[in-house]
Amino acid sequence: EQADRTRPVQIEADSVRLDDLNKTAVYEGNVMFTQGTLTITADRVDVRQDDKGLASGEATGQPVFMRQKMEGRDEYMEAHGKRALYDARTGIVKLIGNAYINQAGDELRGGVIVYDMRTERYQAQGAADDSSKGRIRAIIRPRTTQETGAAKP
Amino acid sequence: MRADHACPGHLGGATGPLRSMTDGPFQQASHFWLPLVIVGGLVVLTTWLGQLAEQPLPQAPTVLRHDPDYFVENFNATAYDVSGQPRYHLTAVRLTHYMDDDTADLIAPRFVREGAGVARVVVRSLRGVVSANGDTVDFIGDVRMLRERLQDGPPIDLTTDYLRAYPDRDLVVTNKPVLIKDGGGQLRGAAMQADGKQKTLELSGRVKGIYETRH
Numbered sequence: 001e002q003a004d005r006t007r008p009v010q011i012e013a014d015s016v017r018l019d020d021l022n023k024t025a026v027y028e029g030n031v032m033f034t035q036g037t038l039t040i041t042a043d044r045v046d047v048r049q050d051d052k053g054l055a056s057g058e059a060t061g062q063p064v065f066m067r068q069k070m071e072g073r074d075e076y077m078e079a080h081g082k083r084a085l086y087d088a089r090t091g092i093v094k095l096i097g098n099a100y101i102n103q104a105g106d107e108l109r110g111g112v113i114v115y116d117m118r119t120e121r122y123q124a125q126g127a128a129d130d131s132s133k134g135r136i137r138a139i140i141r142p143r144t145t146q147e148t149g150a151a152k153p
Numbered sequence: 154m155r156a157d158h159a160c161p162g163h164l165g166g167a168t169g170p171l172r173s174m175t176d177g178p179f180q181q182a183s184h185f186w187l188p189l190v191i192v193g194g195l196v197v198l199t200t201w202l203g204q205l206a207e208q209p210l211p212q213a214p215t216v217l218r219h220d221p222d223y224f225v226e227n228f229n230a231t232a233y234d235v236s237g238q239p240r241y242h243l244t245a246v247r248l249t250h251y252m253d254d255d256t257a258d259l260i261a262p263r264f265v266r267e268g269a270g271v272a273r274v275v276v277r278s279l280r281g282v283v284s285a286n287g288d289t290v291d292f293i294g295d296v297r298m299l300r301e302r303l304q305d306g307p308p309i310d311l312t313t314d315y316l317r318a319y320p321d322r323d324l325v326v327t328n329k330p331v332l333i334k335d336g337g338g339q340l341r342g343a344a345m346q347a348d349g350k351q352k353t354l355e356l357s358g359r360v361k362g363i364y365e366t367r368h
Contacts, residue, residue, distance in 0.1 A: 011362040016340060018333075018354040020272060020303045025335065025362060035366075047364065053337035054364035088366055 001071050002118065004036030005091045009054050011045060024048050033057060037069035038117070040084060059084040066093065070120060075104040079115065091117035099124070105141035222252040228259070232320065234268065241266045241320050243290065245281065255285040264290060264318055271349050273301040274325065276318060292316040298325065300347065300354065309354060310334040311345070323349030331356060338364040 014029025025047045027033075033040040042061035049055055063080040070077060082097025092114060095101070099113035101122055110124035124136045228248035234240045245259035259281035266274040279294030298311040313331045318324070325347040333340040333356065343358020 006366065009362075009364040009366060011364070013360055013362075015355060015357040016342065016360045016362060017356075018309060018335060018340075020352045023302075023304065023306065025338065025340070027360070027362065047338075047362070049336045049338060049364065051336075053366045 001037050001069050004038045004068065005088065005117065007036035009033065009035045009047075009057075009088070011047065013045070031059070031061075033059065035088075039067050040086070041065045042084070054088050056088060057086045059086070063098070064095075066095070068117065070104060073104075077101065077103045077115070077120070079113065081113065093117065107139040108136070109138075110136040219251055219253055221249045224249040238268060240268050243283075243320075248283075257283040259283065259290075262290070262292060264292070264320070266318075266320065266323070266349065271323065272303055272352060274347075274349065275299045276316060276325070278316070288319060288321060290318045290320065292318065296327075298347075303352065307336055311354075313345070325349075330358075338362055 011027050011031065011033050013027035013031040015027075017026045017028070019026060027045045027047065028043065031040075031042045031045045033042070033045055040057075040059055042059035042064040044061070045057050045059045047054060047057050060083050063082050064084040066077075066079045066084060068077045069075075079093075079095055079099070079101040081095030081099035083095070085094040085096070087093075095113045095115070097111070099110055101108045101113050101115060103120070103122065108122065108124050112125040113122055114125065115122040124138070225248040226246070228243075228245040230243045232240050232242075242265045243259075243262065245262040247260040248257050250257045260279075262276075262278060262281035264274075264276040276292055276296065276298045278292035278296040281293065282291040284290070293315055296313050296316045298309075298313075298316060300309040300311070302308060311331055311333045313327050313329050315329045316325060316327045319326075326345065328344045331342050331345040333342075333345075333354075340356060340360060340362045342356025342360040345354065345356050347354040
């Protein structure tokens, strides 16, 4: 949902280490990152702050799971990947390493997937830095007539 | 050959066994044993009297009660490192030292750790205890620790009920719940370890962080 980005971020984990040198808080062990309807589960999340609060987060896991409710409808976006880079300012999440996203039934797999929470759009990029062959596979769910009918204003 | 040739008198007949016994071997023996018995008796007597004289006067129970032997008002101590730079200061409204276990209680202690390349740390609490050899200082009650950032940024502000500092090892630990205000974030943990040398501070037990995101 759009309102997620203004909501406070809540992170739970087994431990957290405040690292002065690179000004990050490193959460490790069963990490649960929630912000409004956005939830991310991972083995480790590095959080960086700036003067306006939480700036960014980098999650790693086997894999990192992500889930978020779509704006104004009872459907969800689910995604996973080896790493997830979340920029709290722009609301852009970059999933890296066998990335997969399922948005209300439409699926996309690829090396890297970039998801923009504001527009709820995603794009897959060839995985230059990833071991997979960079192939992208998408499955677009056919809309039934009532759905398409309803979509038109 | 007679069996007991050592005894010169004849054994005597049945009529006088007692008499023969008195002037027989017993009489010789008494020449020999009597002085010994007397001397022995004297020895026992003198040692007994000696012990009686040396016995310490009856006193209060010997175990030392936890009584203070001195106290210091407005206590202020500074430790220096090898190169003569001040490493930490420990101040208190009052320090009370105890003779039996060589520990010291502090009222309103304040500990400041500083030095080149070390994040400045200030710890305050209601009460404190300095260990016997002084290698740990316990902070008890309304403990507050402020740790400066190496670069810019607000200090880490930590509150808990109990904190143990190892001044010489640059280490601060607690096994009590901790609340940390770190910039816009608020972190809670069940235990904490802050290492000045590695410049890290770690919370463990189930930790929870809440971050505002102001736009």
